[in-house]
Every structure is written in structure tokens, then in C-alpha cells.
Amino acid sequence: MIREFDIVNIISPFLEDHKKVLDIGCKNGRHLFPFEERGFELFAFDVTIKHKPKLISEYIKYKFDYKVSAPVERNEHFLKGEKEASLNIIDNETYLESFFPSSYKTFKKIDLNLVENNDFIAAKFEMKFDVILLINVLHFVKHELHGEFIRKIKALLNKEGILVLVFKSFKECMSDGTFEGMINLAPKIYKQKSSLNPKTYYLLDENDQQNILGEFDFVEEFNNEKWGKNERKFICRT
Numbered sequence: 001m002i003r004e005f006d007i008v009n010i011i012s013p014f015l016e017d018h019k020k021v022l023d024i025g026c027k028n029g030r031h032l033f034p035f036e037e038r039g040f041e042l043f044a045f046d047v048t049i050k051h052k053p054k055l056i057s058e059y060i061k062y063k064f065d066y067k068v069s070a071p072v073e074r075n076e077h078f079l080k081g082e083k084e085a086s087l088n089i090i091d092n093e094t095y096l097e098s099f100f101p102s103s104y105k106t107f108k109k110i111d112l113n114l115v116e117n118n119d120f121i122a123a124k125f126e127m128k129f130d131v132i133l134l135i136n137v138l139h140f141v142k143h144e145l146h147g148e149f150i151r152k153i154k155a156l157l158n159k160e161g162i163l164v165l166v167f168k169s170f171k172e173c174m175s176d177g178t179f180e181g182m183i184n185l186a187p188k189i190y191k192q193k194s195s196l197n198p199k200t201y202y203l204l205d206e207n208d209q210q211n212i213l214g215e216f217d218f219v220e221e222f223n224n225e226k227w228g229k230n231e232r233k234f235i236c237r238t
């Protein structure tokens with residue numbers, strides 16, 4: 001079974017000798033765990049600062065295939081194979097350490113080299129990468145910055161490096177009604193109505209998509225039935 005976040009399997013045919021992976025807009029770092037298992041050096045980057053504490057719960061989900069999604073007192077729910085087992089009594093760290101000590105040991109060794117509170121456009125990098133993940137991030141970046149964002153990624157990729165690019169497509173979002181309840185600020189720009197911290201989406205149409213993909217020598221679209229239907233997903237190589 002391909003897990004929804006297990007991109008490493010999808011790009012596996014291209015992965016020989018690729019050793020450094022950077023996840024831009026990593027949030028809770030979930031995409032990086034399978035890369036760590038493949039011996040990659042991990043680098044994670046996000047503009048916000050609230051995600052670090054969630055790494056362990058994401059790791060638990062990853063290890064146990066989403067059967068456990070929150071701290072649990074006993075592992076009987078997990079052993080019974082119940083999804084969403086959650087008796088919020090002990091914290092994730094105690095849970096993992098108590099019931100799965102060897103997974104806990106592995107988790108403690110994982111280093112995401114996480115940099116938070118840093119906008120990718122403004123950030124300085126002192127190395128290049130073999131794989132860059134930009135998954136559900138670009139549609140939070142203003143349209144006028146998309147070109148700069150992608151050219152910076154291209155410059156950060158080693159020769160034959162891979163960009164995994166996933167973004168929300170204007171056409172698909174319009175046809176599945178995802179944005180119906182949102183405020184339409186301008187063409188392709190939508191803002192959430194009721195949220196403490198409303199997000200603004202800068203959706204990509206076919207033209208935006210072509211401009212971005214045109215920067216790369218090789219582009220292959222991929223699909224996974226578990227992923228959102230209003231997203232387009234590409235492997236791009238320099």
C-alpha cells in the first residue's frame with residue numbers, strides 16, 4: 001500500500017545517489033520520515049514556528065500507518081486496529097517510549113535540521129539539494145512570486161535534482177466546490193471566511209502551471225488516489 005505521504009516510493013526510480021532532501025513548507029515534517037529510512041540527510045524549512053512539537057505525533061502516525069493519531073493511554077486500540085484511537089491521557093513521547101521503545105529510539109535519532117520562522121524567498125542556503133519537496137505550499141504564495149520561488153528552487157537543486165511539486169489547481173478547485181464558502185478576492189485568489197487565522201489561496205491555472213513546469217527539462221505528472229482530487233502533482237528534473 002502506498003501511503004499518502006510516502007512520496008519516496010513514487011520517485012524511487014529517480015533516486016539513485018540522491019542524498020540530501022529539503023522539504024520547503026514542511027509543517028510537521030511528515031514527508032521526510034521515509035527519506036530518512038532511505039539514508040537521506042534531511043533538511044526542513046517553514047515560515048511558521050508552531051510545528052516542532054507535532055513531529056512526534058506525525059512520526060507515530062507514520063510508523064503505525066495512521067491507526068494511531070493522538071496520544072493514547074494503552075495501545076489496545078492500536079492493537080485492535082482501530083483508527084483514530086485517542087484517549088488523551090498521556091503525551092506522545094511517553095506513549096511511544098513506553099509501548100514502542102525501539103521506534104522511540106529511532107525517532108530520537110532523526111534530525112530534520114528544521115529551520116522555522118523563515119520565508120523561503122528571503123532565506124539564504126549554503127548548500128544544494130538532490131530532492132526538494134514543495135507540497136501544498138505554492139498556492140499560499142502570491143502569484144507574482146511564483147516565478148522567483150521556482151527559479152530559486154531550481155538554483156538550489158544539484159544536477160539532475162528532483163523537485164516534487166504539488167499544488168491546488170484552479171480548474172479542479174472550481175469544479176469540486178472546495179472554495180464555494182470562501183471570499184473571492186480577485187481572479188484565482190480566495191480567502192477563508194471563518195477562521196482565527198484565515199488562509200489566502202493563490203490558485204494556479206493552466207497558464208501558471210505551464211510557466212512553472214517550463215523551467216524544467218523533464219516533467220512527469222503522478223497520481224495517487226489517496227491524495228486530494230483538486231491537486232496537481234509533478235516530478236520535475238533539471
Ligand SMILES: C[S@@+](CC[C@H](N)C(=O)[O-])C[C@H]1O[C@@H](n2cnc3c(N)ncnc32)[C@H](O)[C@@H]1O
Binds near residue numbers: 046118119141
Ligand atoms: C498546507 S501546509 C503543507 C505542509 C506540508 N508540505 C505537507 O504537505 O504536509 C503549507 C505550509 O507551507 C508553509 N509556507 C507557506 N509559505 C511559505 C514560505 N514562503 N516559506 C516557507 N514556508 C511556507 C506554511 O507555513 C505551512 O506550514
